[in-house]
Amino acid sequence: MRKKLLHILGAGPWQLPTVRLAKSLGHRVLVSDLYPNRPAYALADFHEVVDITDLESTLAVATRYRIDGILCDTTDIGVATAAYVAEQLGLPGMGHETALNFTDKGRMRQLTDRGGLVVPRYRLVDSAGGLKDAAAEVSYPLIVKPVDNQSGRGVSRLADGTNLEAAYQAARGFSRSGTVLIESCVEGSEIIVDGFVVKGHPQILGVARKIPYPDTVTVSSRIHYPGGPPGSDFDRIASAACRTVTALGLLNGVFHAEFIIHGDEVVPIDIAARGGGVMIYSHVIPYISGVNANREMIQLAAGESIAIKPQPIPRAANIEFIRLPPGRISEIIGIEAAAAVPGIAAIHFNLGIGEQVGALEHKDRRPGYVVALADTASEVIDIALRAKSLISVRMDDAKNHFGIA
Template sequence: LKIADVPVVLDVKDIEGSIKVAKENNIDGVLTIASDIAIPTVAAVATELGLPGISPEVAKIATNKALMREKFVEHGVPSPRFRKVRTLDEAKEAAKEIGFPVVIKPVDNAGSRGVSKIDNMSGLADAFNYAQKNSRIGDVIIEDFVEGIECTIEGMTYNNKTEILAISEKKKPGGHYRVATDLTYPPSFPEEMIENIKGVVRLAIEAIGIDIGPTHSEVIVTPQWKTVLIEVAARGGGFGVFSDVIPLVSGVDAVLENIKMCIGQKPDIKPKYERGVVLRFFAPHEGILKEIIGFDEAKLIKNTEIGLFKKVGDTIPPLATDGDRTGYILAWGETREEAIKRANMVEEKVKFIVKDEHQK
C-alpha cells in the first residue's frame, strides 16, 4: 500500500466493490499477477469498464477444474479421466470406476491445497474430506493418477497467439501430498517432446477461451512420451516464477508486458533466449526449527538467491501445500547444467536443525 496512488483495503472476491473503486478512480487497466482467487474479479472489472482482459465466463472456466476438464474433453485436449463429486459415496463410486491410484482435489483451489494421491479405498474418506474442506463451493474431482514427469509451462497470450516463455521439469517427494520441491528450466527432453508440450498447452488455452494474458499450465509427460494436460490457470506462476524466473529463462519481463496488455498497449512477449534456471525449495522434516547453518555463507554464491519462509522457533509442518515450504533457492546460468550446479552448491551449504516436537 505504500507505493499505491490510492490505497484501498478490499476483499479481492468483492466484485461489486472492486468495480466501484475502479470506476471512481477511472483506472486504465486491471490484472492479477499470480492469484487464482482474484481472476473472476479482474475479469468482471475489465468487462464492466471495457478494458482488455478475459471474459467473466472464461474466468469461471479457468478457476473451476471440472468445467475446465469438460472443455478439454470437448476440444480433444489429452487429459486424465475424471469425475466431479459432492459426497463420499459419489467419491467411492468414482474411484472404483476410474481405478486406483487416483488424485483427489478441490475444483476451485490452487497451491496444492486439498490435493492428495490415494492408492486404495482405505485412504479415500480422509482425502475426500481434505479436498472438500479446501473447496469454496464443495465440489471435488477424482481423477486418474498419471505416472510420469510433471512440468509447468509459463505462457503469455495476446490477440489469441500464445508464446511459451518457460517450461520446467518438476520433482515431488513421495507420499499422499503433491507439492513440488524442485523446478528446473528447461526440461531434459528431446526437442520434439518440448514442441509437443507447447502444442498441447496452446490447444488447452484455446479450449478454455483465454485470448489475452498470462497462463500457468501443468502437464505430465508419460514414460511413453505422451503429454497429458492437468490444468491451466489464467495467471502467472507463483513463488516468483512470473516475476523472476520467466525473465531469467526467456529475457521477457513478464510483469511489464502483462501491464502493457492490460492498458491496451502491444506487448513484446517473444522469448529473447533460453537459459538455465533452478527454483528449489527447502523442505526439512517436520518439527521445531532450532538452527539454520550456512545461510549467510550460501548467500555469497554467484548467480543465486536464497530466502526463508520460516525462522528459528517456527514449526515445520508436513509438506501438504506450497505454503508449507521452509525456504527457496533460485539459481541461474547460461545452461541448465550450470544452474543445477549452483543450486547444489547452495543446498550443500545450508543445513536445518529440526527437533521433533515430542522430544524433550
C-alpha cells in the same frame, strides 16, 4: 498528462514486484487485499482493505477510484474478480467466463476434454452420496482435489478406497464452491509450461521438469528449466499447451501450465491464467526467455500494445526447495553466504524464527527455496546445490543444526 491508475489485486509479498514495476513505468497504483497489514500498502499510491474474491465489493472500489486498468497476475484467487471488474467497466481483460475456465478445475477438465486433448478420467462430486460410485468409475489409483484452490491444498493421492471419505472431506474443506474433482492418476514426467498469448496466438517462454519428493509425490523438490536447444519432445509439448489455452478461451495474457508426459501423450493437469509462483514469473521467465511477462501484463492491463519475442535459445534456471523436519525454527544460518554464490537470484524462506514447520501436506508447506540462473543445465543445478549446502537451520532446542534437505 494524467497518469493511469492501475488496480492490482493482492498486496502481499508476491505482488511487490508488480507494484514496483507498474510505478517504475509511470503508473499510479491502487492495491486491495483482505488483510489490514500488507507490505504493498506502503508502496502503492492508494490501498483498500477488501476481499479480492468478492466481485461486487472490488467493483465498488474500482468504480470509486475510477481506475484505468486492473490485473491479478500472481494469485488464482483474484483472477476471476479482475476479469469481472474489467468486463463491467469496459477495461482490457480476459473476460469473466474465460477466467472461470482457468480457476475452476471442473470446467477446465470438461473444456479440454471437449477440445480433443487427452485428459485423465474424471468425475465431479458435490456430495458424499456419490463418492464411491465416482471413485469406482474413475478406478484406483486416483487423485481427489478441490476444483477451485491452488498450491496443492486439499489434494490426496489414493491407492485404494481406504481413506476415500477422509480425502473427500479434506478436498471439500478447501473447495470454495464445495465441488470436488476425482480423477485418475497419470504416470509419467511432470512438466511446467510458461507462456504468453497475444491476440489468440500462444508463445512458449519456458519448459521445466518437476522432480517430486519420493514420499510426497504431489509436491516438487525441484523445478528445473534446462535451457539450450529445444528437446525432441518440445513440439508436442508446445502443441498441447497451445491447444489447452485455446480450448479455455484465453486470447491475451500470461499462462502457467502443468502437464504430464505419458508415453506419446502430453496430458494437461492444471493451468492458470497468471504467472508462476516461487519467483518463476518475476525472476526465472525474464532470464530464460528474455521476455519480462510481468511488464507485458502491466502494459496489457493499461491498454498499451505488447510484443512477445522470446530469445531462440533459452537459458537455464533451477528452483531447489528446502525441506525441514517438523518443529519450531530457532535459528537460520548461512543465508548471506548462500546468496553470495554467483548465479543465485534469490533465497526465500516462507517461515521465520519462532515459526512452526509442519508436515509436507501441500506446496505451501515447503519452508523455502533457492533460485539459481545460469547458461547450462548442469551449471545451474550445481549453483543451486552449492548455495543450499551453505544454509543450516536449528530447530527448537536441538544441540546440532540440521542441514537443509
